[in-house]
Amino acid sequence: MSWLNKLTPEQEALLPQQRDKWIRLGLSTEPANRVEAEQGVRQAYEAAGLPAPQFMIWVDSPYAGAFAQAIAPNIISATLAAFGVGAQVWAQVWDQVRAQVRAQVWAQVWAQVRDQVRDQVGAQVGDQVRDQVGDQVRDQVGDQVRDQVRDQVRDQVGDQVRDQVGDQVRDQVRDQVRDQVWAQVWAQVGAQVGAQVGAQVGDQVWAQVRNWSSALISDFYGIWWSSWIETMRALGVTGLDPWEGQERVAANAYWWWCFKGFVVLSERPNRISRDTQGRLHSASGPAMSWPDGWGFHAWHGTRVPEWVITDPTPERIFAESNTEVRRAAIERFGWDEFVHVAGMTLAAGPVKDPGNGDNELSLYDLTGELADLYDEPARVLLCTNGSPERDGSYHRFGLIVPAHHDDPVAAAADLYGWSADEYRALEVRR
Amino acid sequence: MVSLTLADAIRITGKDVLDYLDRDVSVPVVTKAACQGDVSFLRSEDAPATTPMPKQGVVIVRSEASANTHSLHPDGSVFWDYRSDGSLLLGVLTVPEGSSALVSHQEHGALQITPGTYRVGRQREWQGEWALVRD
Numbered sequence: 001m002s003w004l005n006k007l008t009p010e011q012e013a014l015l016p017q018q019r020d021k022w023i024r025l026g027l028s029t030e031p032a033n034r035v036e037a038e039q040g041v042r043q044a045y046e047a048a049g050l051p052a053p054q055f056m057i058w059v060d061s062p063y064a065g066a067f068a069q070a071i072a073p074n075i076i077s078a079t080l081a082a083f084g085v086g087a088q089v090w091a092q093v094w095d096q097v098r099a100q101v102r103a104q105v106w107a108q109v110w111a112q113v114r115d116q117v118r119d120q121v122g123a124q125v126g127d128q129v130r131d132q133v134g135d136q137v138r139d140q141v142g143d144q145v146r147d148q149v150r151d152q153v154r155d156q157v158g159d160q161v162r163d164q165v166g167d168q169v170r171d172q173v174r175d176q177v178r179d180q181v182w183a184q185v186w187a188q189v190g191a192q193v194g195a196q197v198g199a200q201v202g203d204q205v206w207a208q209v210r211n212w213s214s215a216l217i218s219d220f221y222g223i224w225w226s227s228w229i230e231t232m233r234a235l236g237v238t239g240l241d242p243w244e245g246q247e248r249v250a251a252n253a254y255w256w257w258c259f260k261g262f263v264v265l266s267e268r269p270n271r272i273s274r275d276t277q278g279r280l281h282s283a284s285g286p287a288m289s290w291p292d293g294w295g296f297h298a299w300h301g302t303r304v305p306e307w308v309i310t311d312p313t314p315e316r317i318f319a320e321s322n323t324e325v326r327r328a329a330i331e332r333f334g335w336d337e338f339v340h341v342a343g344m345t346l347a348a349g350p351v352k353d354p355g356n357g358d359n360e361l362s363l364y365d366l367t368g369e370l371a372d373l374y375d376e377p378a379r380v381l382l383c384t385n386g387s388p389e390r391d392g393s394y395h396r397f398g399l400i401v402p403a404h405h406d407d408p409v410a411a412a413a414d415l416y417g418w419s420a421d422e423y424r425a426l427e428v429r430r
Numbered sequence: 431m432v433s434l435t436l437a438d439a440i441r442i443t444g445k446d447v448l449d450y451l452d453r454d455v456s457v458p459v460v461t462k463a464a465c466q467g468d469v470s471f472l473r474s475e476d477a478p479a480t481t482p483m484p485k486q487g488v489v490i491v492r493s494e495a496s497a498n499t500h501s502l503h504p505d506g507s508v509f510w511d512y513r514s515d516g517s518l519l520l521g522v523l524t525v526p527e528g529s530s531a532l533v534s535h536q537e538h539g540a541l542q543i544t545p546g547t548y549r550v551g552r553q554r555e556w557q558g559e560w561a562l563v564r565d
């Protein structure tokens with residue numbers, strides 16, 4: 001194609017479509033399309049110049065995936081040994097690898113579990129869930145490997161295992177499958193697309209897809225990059241086929257891990273709950289969870305332990321050392337009640353809330369253990385909603401204001417960027 | 431100006447509200463200043479809006495995850511410009527004589543805005559720095 005320097009109106013109209021498509025895929029809670037995803041894996045390996053992996057192992061959550069990819073080599077070699085095919089090869093390789101890089105691999109495994117599970121996905125996994133998932137994964141991996149080995153033995157492709165298991169360590173496979181393909185694709189785009197168009201697609205598709213999906217999981221990058229690359233292809237950029245396999249996996253499954261000889265693929269979450277700003281949030285159970293029951297809780301984008309959602313108590317709130325979690329827990333508990341149980345000091349008010357019937361505004365101090373709840377000094381403005389709840393009651397809630405306020409009306413006005421006099425002129429506050 | 435009930439407002443805007451809100455109650459009338467949840471309306475001396483508001487109205491604060499969307503609707507000819515001041519301003523609303531504008535939200539019901547020009551803005555909250563309020 002010719003140098004793409006300016007988009008036609010038709011091409012521009014594609015951008016929001018592409019954005020919406022990939023956001024939808026990123027937020028999907030449909031079961032993975034395993035046939036499509038596995039086809040994508042084969043394509044991705046082929047694009048990287050590697051033989052297709054011998055084993056495709058499906059797990060029901062990223063947590064299970066982190067676990068499965070760590071134990072799969074052992075299970076594969078043990079199972080192959082049981083069938084007497086290619087076992088020595090796996091065993092050999094595994095021995096060599098283990099001898100040399102065992103510490104490293106385990107460090108990686110633990111780093112992966114730590115990064116992917118705690119930091120990225122945010123684990124507040126109860127021991128029970130963890131153990132159950134562990135057992136399930138062991139069984140799942142074992143069953144799948146056994147079945148797949150049986151098929152392979154029948155097809156007499158056991159020999160291929162030997163060819164495929166070289167001396168490369170897993171990370172090199174990932175480099176080859178992901179990074180090298182990415183470099184190729186990047187070069188193609190650079191050679192065909194002007195900076196302006198690149199920026200346009202970046203702003204309108206990639207950044208927005210990233211924005212949405214990063215609210216969910218920061219490293220679910222299959223979706224980000226695929227949104228961008230697929231859009232470039234839709235605009236007519238050629239030579240991007242090597243990425244197609246990964247795009248297919250991203251569009252049909254969730255995280256996946258690739259190794260020489262096997263891959264681990266995760267099912268999609270079956271629940272994603274968000275607040276009005278799109279942040280992970282649920283007041284009733286996990287904000288995100290997967291078919292095996294693993295998941296995590298979140299409050300307006302802050303990942304929190306389960307008790308914050310299910311049973312926030314003043315004792316637990318005061319025992320919580322993480323201020324972000326503590327703030328979320330107080331909001332969940334309700335500021336209106338918390339100011340009383342915590343014995344907070346009334347700083348000003350109550351005064352009449354303009355435009356809101358007989359309702360009042362009060363300011364409370366954050367002192368003692370609560371003094372460091374926010375980075376800058378703050379007070380809590382207690383308000384009452386101007387519209388009733390279903391049961392006819394009026395919800396009371398706390399809003400945080402800068403500590404310099406000592407007039408509740410001026411504090412309420414500041415929240416809208418108004419002066420106190422403007423706020424006093426309110427005719428209606430609903 | 432004709433006084434409207436919530437039922438009238440639902441008919442004019444085409445936007446329903448939660449079932450437990452009383453349909454027979456009068457819609458509050460705004461001439462100077464009003465707040466509906468995290469959206470504010472303040473009479474101003476700003477340059478009037480010049481973009482005719484479409485009949486189906488405009489969304490001023492959208493909720494992606496729920497039905498908690500604030501929308502503006504014309505009753506007669508009404509003008510709405512999206513304007514930003516880099517802070518809380520969402521836009522400027524101008525209601526000519528003889529028209530009115532309706533604000534709809536499923537939890538908060540409706541407001542009727544009388545002729546004049548108004549600044550429409552968002553609410554923020556203090557988290558050690560200012561952040562837009564979460565509805």
